[in-house]
Amino acid sequence: MSKPNPLLAGLAGRCPNCGEGHLFEGFLKVAPSCEACGADFSKADSGDGPAVFIILIAGFLVAFGAVFTEFTLHPPIWVHLIIWLPATLIISLGLMRPFKGVMLAAQFMNRASEARHDD
Numbered sequence: 001m002s003k004p005n006p007l008l009a010g011l012a013g014r015c016p017n018c019g020e021g022h023l024f025e026g027f028l029k030v031a032p033s034c035e036a037c038g039a040d041f042s043k044a045d046s047g048d049g050p051a052v053f054i055i056l057i058a059g060f061l062v063a064f065g066a067v068f069t070e071f072t073l074h075p076p077i078w079v080h081l082i083i084w085l086p087a088t089l090i091i092s093l094g095l096m097r098p099f100k101g102v103m104l105a106a107q108f109m110n111r112a113s114e115a116r117h118d119d
């Protein structure tokens with residue numbers, strides 16, 4: 001069996017080692033290990049990495065969309081609120097799992113868990 005691309009596997013929420021097992025056991029909770037190949041995810045920690053990228057991407061999309069809408073359509077403020085508040089939530093939550101999967105896969109690929117302070 002050939003190894004999958006770890007970044008694509010992480011993007012899909014799959015194990016970066018085998019591409020078969022699940023990387024997450026909840027929406028964002030990382031599984032302790034892969035149920036298919038036994039890869040250890042106990043030291044996996046993406047920290048604030050995914051949130052930083054998502055803040056930048058969602059912030060750009062929502063701010064650009066709100067400004068564009070305001071200057072082209074001039075809607076009342078409540079229209080902005082019912083469009084852009086849910087859009088912010090949907091974009092943020094929609095990107096969180098794939099971004100966390102990619103960051104954990106990159107960490108797994110580069111064996112970044114070996115560089116910890118407690119070692």
Ligand SMILES: [Zn+2]
Pocket residue numbers: 015016017018019020021034035036037038039
């Ligand atoms: Zn696996």
